Structures are given as structure tokens and as C-alpha cells.
Amino acid sequence: MASSGHTVKAFDEDLTDLRGLVSEMGGLAEQAISASLQALVNRDLDGAARIVESDKRVDEIEAEIELQVVRLIALRAPMADDLRDVLAALKIANIIERIADYAKNIAKRVPIVSETQAIEPLSILPAMGRLAAEMVRDALDAFAARDAEAAVAVCGRDRAVDDFYNSLFRTLLTYMMENPHNISPSTHLLFIAKNLERIGDHATNVAEMVYFAATGRQMAERPRGEDAFGQLDDLDEKGGTR
Amino acid sequence: MASSGHTVKAFDEDLTDLRGLVSEMGGLAEQAISASLQALVNRDLDGAARIVESDKRVDEIEAEIELQVVRLIALRAPMADDLRDVLAALKIANIIERIADYAKNIAKRVPIVSETQAIEPLSILPAMGRLAAEMVRDALDAFAARDAEAAVAVCGRDRAVDDFYNSLFRTLLTYMMENPHNISPSTHLLFIAKNLERIGDHATNVAEMVYFAATGRQMAERPRGEDAFGQLDDLDEKGGTR
Numbered sequence: 001m002a003s004s005g006h007t008v009k010a011f012d013e014d015l016t017d018l019r020g021l022v023s024e025m026g027g028l029a030e031q032a033i034s035a036s037l038q039a040l041v042n043r044d045l046d047g048a049a050r051i052v053e054s055d056k057r058v059d060e061i062e063a064e065i066e067l068q069v070v071r072l073i074a075l076r077a078p079m080a081d082d083l084r085d086v087l088a089a090l091k092i093a094n095i096i097e098r099i100a101d102y103a104k105n106i107a108k109r110v111p112i113v114s115e116t117q118a119i120e121p122l123s124i125l126p127a128m129g130r131l132a133a134e135m136v137r138d139a140l141d142a143f144a145a146r147d148a149e150a151a152v153a154v155c156g157r158d159r160a161v162d163d164f165y166n167s168l169f170r171t172l173l174t175y176m177m178e179n180p181h182n183i184s185p186s187t188h189l190l191f192i193a194k195n196l197e198r199i200g201d202h203a204t205n206v207a208e209m210v211y212f213a214a215t216g217r218q219m220a221e222r223p224r225g226e227d228a229f230g231q232l233d234d235l236d237e238k239g240g241t242r
Numbered sequence: 243m244a245s246s247g248h249t250v251k252a253f254d255e256d257l258t259d260l261r262g263l264v265s266e267m268g269g270l271a272e273q274a275i276s277a278s279l280q281a282l283v284n285r286d287l288d289g290a291a292r293i294v295e296s297d298k299r300v301d302e303i304e305a306e307i308e309l310q311v312v313r314l315i316a317l318r319a320p321m322a323d324d325l326r327d328v329l330a331a332l333k334i335a336n337i338i339e340r341i342a343d344y345a346k347n348i349a350k351r352v353p354i355v356s357e358t359q360a361i362e363p364l365s366i367l368p369a370m371g372r373l374a375a376e377m378v379r380d381a382l383d384a385f386a387a388r389d390a391e392a393a394v395a396v397c398g399r400d401r402a403v404d405d406f407y408n409s410l411f412r413t414l415l416t417y418m419m420e421n422p423h424n425i426s427p428s429t430h431l432l433f434i435a436k437n438l439e440r441i442g443d444h445a446t447n448v449a450e451m452v453y454f455a456a457t458g459r460q461m462a463e464r465p466r467g468e469d470a471f472g473q474l475d476d477l478d479e480k481g482g483t484r
Contacts, residue, residue, distance in 0.1 A: 070325055079316055087312065087332075094336060173429065177422040183415060190429060191436070 011076045018068050018089045019144065025061040025096045026140035028054065030133050032103035033199060037129035039110045040192070041122060048110035051103065058100040065093040088213045092143060092206050099136060099202050102195040109188050116185040121171050125192060128164040132196045135161065135203035142207060148214040154207035155219065161200030168193045253318045260310050260331045261386065267303040267338045268382035270296065272375050274345035275441060279371035281352045282434070283364060290352035293345065300342040307335040330455045334385060337444050341378060344437040344444075351430050358427040363413050367434060370406040374438045377403065377445035384449060390456040396449035397461065403442030410435040 032051050039047035069090045072078070078086055113122075135154055142150035172190050175182040211219045274293050281289035311332045314320070320328055355364075377396055384392035414432050417424040453461045 066329070070329065073315060074321055074325060077319055083312055083316060087308070090329075091336070094333070173425060176418060176425045176429075180419040183418045183425070187415065187418075187429070187432065190432075194433070 036106040043114040051107035165197035278348040285356040293349035393449040407439040
């Protein structure tokens with residue numbers, strides 16, 4: 001479909017509002033990722049509880065975005081490209097909600113992990129979290145700027161998050177084998193690492209949508225493997241055999 | 243917003259087509275859950291590869307649903323309740339894609355798990371998978387029939403899936419502690435159990451949307467806890483302390 005050439009100012013203002021809400025939501029999600037890992041390392045139970053609480057705001061914004069999308073479509077009847085823009089905002093909001101959910105899940109594990117002895121891989125997680133949070137921020141910046149090149153750059157960095165995950169997976173397995181007391185904390189750190197790996201995948205999904213919205217084409221190829229759950233990282237999880 | 247009283251036959255036909263696609267997609271996802279666990283238990287690598295391959299069809303249908311939604315909104319300009327129905331189909335398709343992704347992830351672990359010695363919890367997973375697959379099927383039946391009561395029943399059963407997960411979590415931890423050789427297979431079974439637990443959560447999300455679409459009200463309260471990542475199950479994961 002060619003561009004509808006839709007130029008109604010009211011529509012553009014609505015779309016700007018909508019994109020503003022998506023950015024706000026993304027900012028909260030990004031913050032939740034960093035804060036959850038800080039709470040984990042500092043055994044900060046109050047901080048963790050605040051993250052769980054603040055996720056409600058993310059859900060509220062998502063609900064607000066849905067309402068605005070319905071209102072916008074009903075009132076402005078956007079066509080073709082405009083409609084695609086509106087639906088992209090809706091889908092990206094949906095993904096951000098998932099990202100925030102992963103951050104919340106990390107926060108929820110803080111009290112459990114804090115009860116156990118600290119094991120070394122714990123100190124590696126914040127660096128992985130930083131990478132994942134940066135991918136989320138950059139994907140949303142690309143969305144705000146409709147910048148296809150920036151979107152491609154985000155996808156390229158998912159591999160680094162996957163490498164982190166695979167390395168942590170092997171390390172944690174070793175810890176578990178060394179000492180049975182490490183097994184319980186290690187499984188929680190493993191789930192946390194998996195959450196961060198999934199956040200990277202979702203940031204990649206957002207970037208792919210930004211690319212498609214900006215260029216009308218699918219991104220040529222995912223640099224990291226064929227799909228969001230990564231044949232690659234699953235194979236790497238075997239450990240030792242490659 | 244009150245009902246728009248929209249009665250254009252063409253719209254109803256389009257909506258029926260759309261719902262047909264959602265049902266087809268849901269059927270594939272449900273099948274993938276059962277098949278993935280069967281492949282796991284039977285160490286059936288070919289079967290697992292077929293599941294990974296068939297996930298592409300799920301993605302294709304989701305893309306088709308998106309196109310139809312855009313086309314339907316552009317051509318028919320549905321208002322109020324009709325628009326909400328259309329967007330509900332889009333959101334449910336999005337959730338089914340996630341469910342199918344979890345099933346695919348289980349299938350991808352089959353070659354890895356098949357290389358290791360079988361441990362007993364493996365034989366418990368198919369029963370948990372059956373529960374989760376049934377929840378998916380019943381949520382989609384409720385969607386097809388716009389049956390709010392059936393949707394409530396689906397949510398009530400998520401607790402059983404969570405109980406399964408928590409029990410498996412504890413069991414697998416015990417296996418890991420007993421013998422270091424069990425650690426690697428146990429972590430994969432743990433991820434598989436977590437995937438099934440998440441499938442139950444997503445089936446619950448679908449049921450909640452069906453309830454909302456049918457009644458215009460949010461379901462009073464999730465029977466299993468406050469949210470999709472479950473404070474409850476996270477606490478239960480502590481094991482032994484309650």
C-alpha cells in the first residue's frame with residue numbers, strides 16, 4: 001500500500017502523544033532492569049518491593065495506550081502507513097510490558113536469593129543487565145527517531161547478551177557441581193540470566209519493528225540466529241560439546 | 243462506549259474469518275505443546291525438528307492475522323465493540339505466538355536432554371504439559387464461543403499448573419543435590435517446566451481477555467495470585483521454608 005498522504009494535524013498530535021506514552025513506558029522498563037539488579041547485588045528488599053510495585057504503572061500505561069489506539073482509530077480512521085504506525089506503537093507497548101515483567105520477576109527473586117550465600121556469578125549479572133537495558137533504551141530511541149540504522153545496530157548487539165548468558169550458564173553449572181549448597185542460589189541466578197537474555201531478544205523484536213516501520217522491509221536477517229528463542233543459545237547451553 | 247450497533251454483514255464475515263485464523267493458530271500451538279513433550283520422552287529428534295519447523299506456520303498465521311486486522315479496520319472502519327473484538331483477536335494471536343514459542347523452545351531442548359541420562363522427573367512433565375495444553379484449548383474454545391463462564395474456569399485451573407511447577411522445582415533441586423551428573427539434565431527440565439508454567443499463565447491471559455470481551459468487565463480477581471509471573475510460585479520456589 002502506498003502512503004495515504006494523511007496530513008490531518010490532529011492525527012499527528014495523537015500519534016505524538018501515543019509515542020510519548022510508549023517512550024515513558026520504555027523508560028520505566030529500562031529503569032526497572034537496572035534497579036532490579038542493583039537490588040539483587042545489594043540485597044535490598046525494599047528496593048525490590050518498589051520495583052514490583054512500580055510495574056503496576058507500566059501496566060497502567062499499556063492500558064492507556066490501548067485505549068488511545070482504539071480512540072485514535074475510531075476518531076481519525078487512519079489509513080495504510082498511519083494505521084501501521086499506530087499498530088506498531090501498540091505492539092511495541094506490548095513487548096515493553098513483557099520486558100518490564102522480566103525485570104519484575106528478577107526483583108521478586110531478590111528476597112529468595114538474599115537468604116542464600118552470595119556466589120560469585122552474582123557480581124557478573126549487573127554487567128549483563130546493563131547491556132540488556134542499553135539495548136532496550138537504544139531500541140526505543142530508534143523508535144522515537146524512526147531510525148532504521150540505529151535499529152540494525154541494536155539487533156547486532158543481541159549476540160553479546162547471548163554470549164553473556166551462555167557463559168553464565170556454564171559458570172553456574174560448574175558452581176552447582178562444586179558444591180550442593182550452591183545449587184539453590186544458582187538456579188535462581190540462572191533464571192535471572194535467562195530473563196535478561198529474553199529482554200535482549202525482546203529489544204531485538206522492537207528494533208525489527210522499528211526497522212519495518214521505517215523502511216517497509218523486514219530486516220534482512222537476524223544476526224544472532226533464526227528466532228527469538230535462539231537455536232544458538234540453546235545449543236550453547238549444552239556446554240562443553242562445542 | 244456503547245455498542246455501535248454495527249451490523250454490516252461483510253464485517254461479520256471478516257470477523258469470522260479472523261476468529262477462524264486465531265482458532266487455527268491456537269490448534270497448532272496446542273498440538274505443539276503435546277508433541278514437544280512426547281518428543282522429549284521418546285527422545286524423538288525428528289519429531290522435535292518437525293515442531294521447530296511447524297512453528298513457522300504459526301508465525302505466518304500471526305502475520306496473516308495482522309494484515310487482515312489492518313485491512314478490516316481500513317475497509318470496514320468498525321467502531322466501539324466491534325473494534326474491540328478485532329483488537330482482542332490481534333492480542334490473542336500475539337499471545338498464542340508466545341505459547342507456540344515456548345513449545346518450540348521445549349522441542350529445541352530435546353536433542354540436548356536426549357544426550358543425557360534419563361531422570362525420573364522427565365516422566366512427570368507430560369502430565370503437566372497435558373494440563374497446560376488443555377488450558378490453551380479451553381481458553382480458545384471460550385474465545386470461539388464468547389463464553390465468560392468457561393473463561394473463568396480456565397483461570398481457576400492455572401493453580402494446578404503452578405502446583406505442578408513448584409513440585410517439580412523442588413524435586414529437580416533434590417535430584418541435583420543427590421548427584422552432580424543430574425545437574426545438567428535437571429536444569430533443562432527446570433526450564434521446560436518453567437515454559438509450561440508460563441504457557442498456563444498465557445492461557446489465563448487469553449481467558450481474561452475473553453471474559454472482558456464478553457462482559458465488558460475485568461475478571462474480579464485472578465485466582466492464582468496477583469500477576470502473570472506469580473508471587474506465589476516464586477515464593478514456593480524457595481522450597482522447604484513453607
